[in-house]
Amino acid sequence: MRRYTLPAIVLHWLIAIGIIGTFTLGLVMTDIQGITMAKLRYTNWHKWAGVTVLALAALRLLWRLFNHPPQYADQMPAWQRGAAHGLHILLYVLMFAVPLSGYFFSLAAGFPVVYFGEIPLPVLMGPDPELRALLRGVHYWLNMLLAGLVALHVLAAFKHLLVDRDGVMQRMLPIPTPKENP
Amino acid sequence: MKPFKALLLATVIGASALAAAVPLKTDTAKSSVSAVFKQMNVPVEAPFRTFSASIDYDAAKPAASKASVEITTASFDIGDPMYNKEVAKKEWFNSAQFPKASFVSTSIAPAGAGKLNVSGKLTMKGRTADVTFPLTVKAEGGKQVFEGQLPIKRLAFNIGEGEWKDTSMVADEVVIKFRVTAAP
Numbered sequence: 001m002r003r004y005t006l007p008a009i010v011l012h013w014l015i016a017i018g019i020i021g022t023f024t025l026g027l028v029m030t031d032i033q034g035i036t037m038a039k040l041r042y043t044n045w046h047k048w049a050g051v052t053v054l055a056l057a058a059l060r061l062l063w064r065l066f067n068h069p070p071q072y073a074d075q076m077p078a079w080q081r082g083a084a085h086g087l088h089i090l091l092y093v094l095m096f097a098v099p100l101s102g103y104f105f106s107l108a109a110g111f112p113v114v115y116f117g118e119i120p121l122p123v124l125m126g127p128d129p130e131l132r133a134l135l136r137g138v139h140y141w142l143n144m145l146l147a148g149l150v151a152l153h154v155l156a157a158f159k160h161l162l163v164d165r166d167g168v169m170q171r172m173l174p175i176p177t178p179k180e181n182p
Numbered sequence: 183m184k185p186f187k188a189l190l191l192a193t194v195i196g197a198s199a200l201a202a203a204v205p206l207k208t209d210t211a212k213s214s215v216s217a218v219f220k221q222m223n224v225p226v227e228a229p230f231r232t233f234s235a236s237i238d239y240d241a242a243k244p245a246a247s248k249a250s251v252e253i254t255t256a257s258f259d260i261g262d263p264m265y266n267k268e269v270a271k272k273e274w275f276n277s278a279q280f281p282k283a284s285f286v287s288t289s290i291a292p293a294g295a296g297k298l299n300v301s302g303k304l305t306m307k308g309r310t311a312d313v314t315f316p317l318t319v320k321a322e323g324g325k326q327v328f329e330g331q332l333p334i335k336r337l338a339f340n341i342g343e344g345e346w347k348d349t350s351m352v353a354d355e356v357v358i359k360f361r362v363t364a365a366p
Contacts, residue, residue: 035268037351044222109261110226117223127261 001167002070003176011060012172015095018053019150022046023143047106047113050099051121057095064092073166087153094146101142105135205238205248206326206364215253215360219336220353227359232257235362237328239319244298247290249328251360253283255306273343280307288312296320300330306339325365332358 004012029042072081103121106113110127114120125131160168170177216229232254239247256270256277270277287302293316301314317330336342336356337349346352 033264035265037345037348040221040351044224110228112224112226114222114224129261132261 001073001171003171004070005063005067007063008060008067008069009172009174011056011063013174015053015056015060018049018056019095019146022049022053023147025049026143044117047102048116050102051113051115054096054099054103057092057099060095061092070171073160073164073168075164075166076168084156087149087156090149091146091153094142094149098139098142098146101135101139105132105139108132108135205236206366208235208237209325209363209365210234212325212327212363213361215251215358217258218357218359220355221351223353226260228258228260230254230257231259235360235364237326237362237364239326239328239364241319244290244292247287247298249285249287249290249300249302251285251362255281255283273346274341276307283307285313290317304332304334307341309339311338322363325363328360328362328364330360332360334358 003009025042025046029039029046032039032042072084076084103113104125107123107125108128108131112120112123157169157172160166161170213233213235214229215233215235216227218225218227220226230253233251235249235251237247237249239249254277255275256266258269258275259266260269269275272278275283283304283306285302285304287300289301291299291301293299296319298317298319299314300317301312303310304313311334313332313334315330315332317328320327320329334356335354336352337347337354341356342352
């Protein structure tokens with residue numbers, strides 16, 4: 001079975017690591033009460049990581065627009081193809097919506113983002129207490145939705161690997177398995 | 183008629199003498215005091231919600247001007263009630279022991295059209311320092327608008343104790359920005 005192109009595979013795994021790391025950091029930092037050095041540090045790291053995921057997602061979308069993904073396994077029923085395609089679209093939407101909601105949440109709170117503490121990113125709006133409260137909820141729930149969909153995505157991949165044994169997951173693995181590419 | 187005229191004149195002189203002695207009336211709704219601090223190089227501006235300013239300014243005699251500002255430290259608003267509570271704690275403003283920060287001018291010197299050089303004493307968290315900063319004055323709709331920025335070092339006032347003395351996280355330099363609108 002044909003594999004994804006190398007750039008698509010690299011971007012997929014970089015974004016996977018980015019999403020899991022940024023999400024975890026988000027949970028850890030919001031759990032810290034009051035204002036501590038660690039909280040400020042984690043919050044800034046979280047923002048830099050989120051911006052990085054956004055940039056990688058943009059590259060990935062561009063690549064995806066000009067490179068068709070490899071075929072699904074022939075025996076995959078139509079509903080599964082439809083479900084997989086729908087889930088992938090949602091994941092793409094969230095790869096943008098989650099970091100953007102966080103970015104604007106930060107701006108609404110009056111904290112611009114300075115990438116790696118060096119590059120000031122555009123301040124597209126000023127502090128806004130009402131939007132801040134709204135975006136806080138939006139950012140949180142989009143993340144919960146993303147976490148749920150990522151879990152579904154991972155479960156489906158392992159179903160293809162362990163139950164269907166149809167080579168669908170191998171299309172995206174970082175290293176080609178000898179069986180697939182003899 | 184003559185005694186009446188004399189009386190009128192006396193009233194006018196008396197009133198103007200009185201006016202010179204009474205400071206301008208601050209329009210709180212059109213005035214603001216805020217602080218810009220940097221955390222991990224991110225500039226954040228947050229206002230002090232409660233303050234009072236008293237400015238005695240006569241454009242004809244700028245050197246005779248006087249200004250004083252009093253700020254309620256616990257009114258610093260960084261947009262989140264939990265954070266605001268933190269900033270009022272002992273490590274930062276210690277608002278329980280030092281509820282007010284104040285500035286009192288010692289000299290105001292004209293420095294060109296619409297500009298003044300202000301010197302005075304800034305007191306925060308029980309420490310007083312001499313500060314000098316430029317101030318601009320302009321008339322806006324019958325009112326005087328005073329604007330300026332005063333860069334300070336937060337550690338000189340012991341703001342940020344313990345681990346916060348480390349300026350790599352929150353920079354030592356903080357800029358106090360203010361705009362006071364006042365009318366006779």
